[in-house]
Amino acid sequence: MRRRSVIATALVFCCFTLSAKTLHVASDVWCPYICDTQPGYLVEIVQRAFETQGSRVVFIPMPFKRALKEAKAGNIDAVLAITATVATANQLLIDDTEVGYYSNDFFVVKNNSWTYHQLSDLNQQSIAAIKGYDYGTVLGPYLYQHKALFLASGEDPLSMNIIRLTKGRHKVIVDNKNVIEYTAKQLGLSDKIQFAGSMPDKQPLYIGFNAQQEAALAQFTLGVSALKQSGEYQQILDKYQISINSEPIELKQKRSADFLSM
Structure with a gap:
């Protein structure tokens, strides 16, 4: 990087x-x-x-x-x-x-059966997001009150979140699907993670x-x-x-x- x-x-x-x-x-x-x-x-x-x-x-x-x-x-x-x-x-x-438009898309490690359907699905999950990002009027307030939230920062915080996900530091990451997939490919970790659903709001x-x-x-x-x-x-x-x-x-x-x- x-x-x-x-x-x-x-x-x-x-x-x-x-x-x-x-x-x-x-x-x-x-x-x-x-x-x-x-x-x-x-x-x-x-x-x-x-x-x-x-x-x-x-x-x-x-x-x-x-x-x-x-x-x-x-x-x-x-x-x-x-x-x-x-x-x-x-x-x-x-x-x-x-x-463009933002989207809130969720990823987990490979073979994790968890998928997002509604906000309460996140209650028992540790989540990684990025400090300073706007996650919308629904997910945003929920995230900032979530007890198991990791906020990455710096010039390349998404890479940090993906690496930590593959190491088991948290269970779910949220960001744009295109960007997560691109970054994971650059890190050589595409085969370690999988898409797990999206928020409907853009x-x-x-x-x-x-x-x-x-x-x-x-x-x-x-x-x-x-x-x-x-x-x-x-x-x-x-x-x-x-x-x-x-x-x-x-x-x-x-x-x-x-x-x-x-």
């Missing part, structure tokens, strides 16, 4: 004001949408959308909760994949340009811009429209094997300012 130096990140921040046409966006790893060894679907969409409008985007990997704080403070321009609720709570700007996700970036938000909206008209938007989806034909993109099941801990 990745190892990024504090110095490298600091240099990016030092260069923040060098160009008015360079925007800095941030998030944690959530591949295939936000990756470390390749850009990821969402990073490419954002970069190309701004390139069509004559601007450049630099992606800065960092823990999601920190990204929200940096954007709210005006130190970075935007955070990738946030819900409308989180945008409001962190005073970030969004419009109706959706970049919510749209957006790019959240800091309060000084109204013009950048307008640029992004125009850029996404241009990508869709040219067909490049679909080409990027195809590259990452993401389908939106039958249902919304199941993007990050993120994202929360983690109101209880702030």
Whole structure:
């Protein structure tokens, strides 16, 4: 997995004001949408959308909760994949340009017969989630009151949760199905885990811009429209094997300012 130096990140921040046409966006790893060894679907969409409008985007990997704080403070321009609720709570700007949807999907170790059907099914399970993510109005409050809850954090918390699951540290992990399966494959653990059901609720996700970036938000909206008209938007989806034909993109099941801990 990745190892990024504090110095490298600091240099990016030092260069923040060098160009008015360079925007800095941030998030944690959530591949295939936000990756470390390749850009990821969402990073490419954002970069190309701004390139069509004559601007450049630099992606800065960092823990999601920190990204929200940096954007709210005006130190970075935007955070990738946030819900409308989180945008409001962190005073970030969004419009109706959706970049995907979050889903709450459950995984267990191979040959575990447990499956999710209703919320009470989780009562006797130890659960791993990610600190700062938004799990919706139903699952979210339940998780944060759950007695056997492990919250991972850092730049690659999902990998931590998958590894701990295979070692028996907890019984269930929750995240987006596409992302869990991709990450498990990268870890060489695909044959150790299995899908165990989903919550029915999905919510749209957006790019959240800091309060000084109204013009950048307008640029992004125009850029996404241009990508869709040219067909490049679909080409990027195809590259990452993401389908939106039958249902919304199941993007990050993120994202929360983690109101209880702030």
